[in-house]
Amino acid sequence: MQEVFDEIRSALHTVWNRRWIALAVAWGVCILGWLAIGLIPNSYESRARIYVELEDVLSEQLDISGDGKQAITKVRQTLVSAVNLERVVRNTKLGEKVATDTEMQSAVENLTKNILVESEQDNLFQITATVGKSSFSDAENAALAKDVVQNLIDIFRESNIAGNRGDVADTIAFLDEQLEDRKRELEAAEQRRLAFEAQHPDLIGGTGSVAGRLQGMRSEMRGIDADIAAAQSALAAINGQIASTPRTILSPNSGGARGALMSAESQLAAMRARGLTDSHPDIQAQQRQIAALREQAAREPAGAGGSPNPAYTSLQSIQAERQANVQALQARKAALQSDISALVAAQADEPAVAAEANRISRDYEVLKDKYDELLKDREEMRLRGQVETERSAFQFEVIDPPTAPRNPSAPNRPLLLLGVLIVGIGAGAGVAFVMGQLKSSFTTADKLERTLDLPVIGTISRSMTDAARAHEKLRLKQFLAGAGGLAGVCFLLLVVEIIQVGSVA
Numbered sequence: 331m332q333e334v335f336d337e338i339r340s341a342l343h344t345v346w347n348r349r350w351i352a353l354a355v356a357w358g359v360c361i362l363g364w365l366a367i368g369l370i371p372n373s374y375e376s377r378a379r380i381y382v383e384l385e386d387v388l389s390e391q392l393d394i395s396g397d398g399k400q401a402i403t404k405v406r407q408t409l410v411s412a413v414n415l416e417r418v419v420r421n422t423k424l425g426e427k428v429a430t431d432t433e434m435q436s437a438v439e440n441l442t443k444n445i446l447v448e449s450e451q452d453n454l455f456q457i458t459a460t461v462g463k464s465s466f467s468d469a470e471n472a473a474l475a476k477d478v479v480q481n482l483i484d485i486f487r488e489s490n491i492a493g494n495r496g497d498v499a500d501t502i503a504f505l506d507e508q509l510e511d512r513k514r515e516l517e518a519a520e521q522r523r524l525a526f527e528a529q530h531p532d533l534i535g536g537t538g539s540v541a542g543r544l545q546g547m548r549s550e551m552r553g554i555d556a557d558i559a560a561a562q563s564a565l566a567a568i569n570g571q572i573a574s575t576p577r578t579i580l581s582p583n584s585g586g587a588r589g590a591l592m593s594a595e596s597q598l599a600a601m602r603a604r605g606l607t608d609s610h611p612d613i614q615a616q617q618r619q620i621a622a623l624r625e626q627a628a629r630e631p632a633g634a635g636g637s638p639n640p641a642y643t644s645l646q647s648i649q650a651e652r653q654a655n656v657q658a659l660q661a662r663k664a665a666l667q668s669d670i671s672a673l674v675a676a677q678a679d680e681p682a683v684a685a686e687a688n689r690i691s692r693d694y695e696v697l698k699d700k701y702d703e704l705l706k707d708r709e710e711m712r713l714r715g716q717v718e719t720e721r722s723a724f725q726f727e728v729i730d731p732p733t734a735p736r737n738p739s740a741p742n743r744p745l746l747l748l749g750v751l752i753v754g755i756g757a758g759a760g761v762a763f764v765m766g767q768l769k770s771s772f773t774t775a776d777k778l779e780r781t782l783d784l785p786v787i788g789t790i791s792r793s794m795t796d797a798a799r800a801h802e803k804l805r806l807k808q809f810l811a812g813a814g815g816l817a818g819v820c821f822l823l824l825v826v827e828i829i830q831v832g833s834v835a
Contacts, residue, residue, distance in 0.1 A: 344766030345759050352758035353812050359757045360816060363750030364823060372738035373462030376475035379730040380455050380483060409447045409457065409486055412438055418481045423466070423474055441478070454729070457482055460739060468830070472735045479732035505708040512701045519694045547670050554666065558659045565652040572649060575642045591623040743827045751820045 345352055415438045419425040424441065428434050446458040459482070461475040598616045606613050 341763055345762045348762035348765055349809055351765060352755075352762040353809060353816075354758070355761045356754040356758035357812070357816060358754075360750055360754035360820070363753065364747065364819075367741070367743060367746050367750065369464075370741050371462045371464040371466075372468050372471060373460050373740040374468070374472040374475045374735040375458060375460045375739035376472075376479045376732050376735055377456060377458045377730070378479045378483060378728065378732040379450070380457065380486075381727045381729050382453050382455065409455070409482060410442060410445055412442075414482065414485050415441050415445070417485050418478055421481050422477045423470065424463075424478075445478070445482070457732075462738075462740065468738065476732045476734050483728060483732070505704060509701070509704050509708060512697065512704055516694075516697045516701050519690070519697050523690050523694050544670065544674070547666060551663065551666055551670070554659055554663045558656065558663065561652060561656045561659055565649070565656055568645060568649045568652055572642065572645045575645055590626075591620065594620045594623055744824055747820055747823050747827070751816070754816070 416434060419428060419434065419437045419441060424437055425434075428437055444460040448456045448458070450456055457479050459475050459478040461471050461478060463471060463474070466474065594616065598613070598620060601610075601613055601616060608614070608617075
């Protein structure tokens with residue numbers, strides 16, 4: 331650590347011994363640096379924030395809104411497009427001295443570098459323009475920065491509102507031409523299809539190719555088989571319910587021996603409920619009557635004397651409905667099987683005709699789908715054009731208008747002036763130190779001892795006369811005056827810069 335301190339002290343001593351050289355170099359560097367800073371023109375920055383809503387609620391409701399991300403990218407690109415920037419140059423003072431295409435291109439390139447468009451959110455943009463022309467005054471540069479941002483906003487609004495409607499009109503015209511061409515092709519294909527159908531009705535009936543129709547029929551056949559199986563299962567279930575359901579139901583008022591038997595049994599139960607025992611004459615008489623009625627009921631045919639069962643009647647109606655459903659499905663299956671057989675037979679008998687039928691059907695379907703798609707696109711575009719004509723989908727709002735800059739954004743002169751002062755002092759000290767290193771002298775006894783690797787017995791102090799000391803003091807005052815003058819000039823330049831900035835503001 332002591333060696334480091336010795337080196338620092340030696341360096342400071344070397345610089346101090348050549349302080350006049352250091353001061354002269356510092357003055358030269360500072361003067362040149364301050365002159366260079368003075369030649370740099372002030373740049374003024376103007377900002378504005380705009381909100382661009384490219385689709386409204388009506389467009390979204392009608393499902394005619396476009397791609398939001400693509401529209402946002404379009405905003406960023408068109409704001410600083412070469413065409414827009416050229417119009418900005420012509421509309422502002424930037425174009426006063428532009429006479430040739432080369433000069434215009436150069437002006438547009440310079441303006442492109444000085445304009446920044448940042449997206450704060452999806453639909454919120456900040457436009458920043460920086461202007462610093464040496465041929466203009468500070469006040470003119472500040473006003474020009476604001477004019478550039480305002481012209482960008484105005485041109486963007488006009489070009490998008492008019493451009494969107496023009497694009498829609500051109501697109502509708504193009505779609506109309508395409509629709510006419512597809513219409514003629516579709517009519518020709520339809521005529522070929524009708525002529526072929528007149529000759530071979532079995533192969534062209536309906537839409538789609540022969541293979542597609544066969545596949546559809548077979549799929550339908552599989553569905554019908556499944557429906558028949560389900561219908562037969564339901565019919566079997568209802569038949570089982572009918573078999574276990576009686577046709578009639580018995581009641582005391584039904585009539586016949588069974589009805590009388592039920593009435594007698596009810597009377598017997600009522601007697602016993604009153605407390606009569608089996609030895610009571612009425613109970614015994616009632617029992618004999620019941621025994622006689624049972625013999626008569628046994629001789630009656632089944633179902634005699636009963637009332638119709640409503641559940642049985644309802645099950646019969648359901649049974650009839652399900653039987654009809656099974657028969658209808660079987661009839662549909664037979665008809666579909668006949669169509670499949672006829673179509674397969676026609677393909678087997680005339681394969682070339684079947685191939686032609688497939689080609690005609692395929693061409694017709696392709697043309698029809700394309701025509702329908704174009705027609706849908708044309709109607710959507712026409713609706714969009716009406717929406718943009720009566721109620722523009724392009725919503726443009728200036729959130730923050732272009733600011734009028736009061737202070738220059740660049741360069742930071744106070745910081746640069748202080749930086750030049752520091753660089754000048756450092757350059758002077760560096761030159762003095764290098765010059766001291768070029769001479770073979772030693773500033774301290776320790777450095778001499780380390781260099782020669784010999785012991786140093788002692789050092790001789792410098793002896794000065796009174797006149798020499800007075801001269802040395804005068805030289806020190808002159809040096810301090812020179813250094814103070816350098817700092818004073820820097821302070822004066824800082825004051826002048828602050829006054830100039832205040833006058834512009």
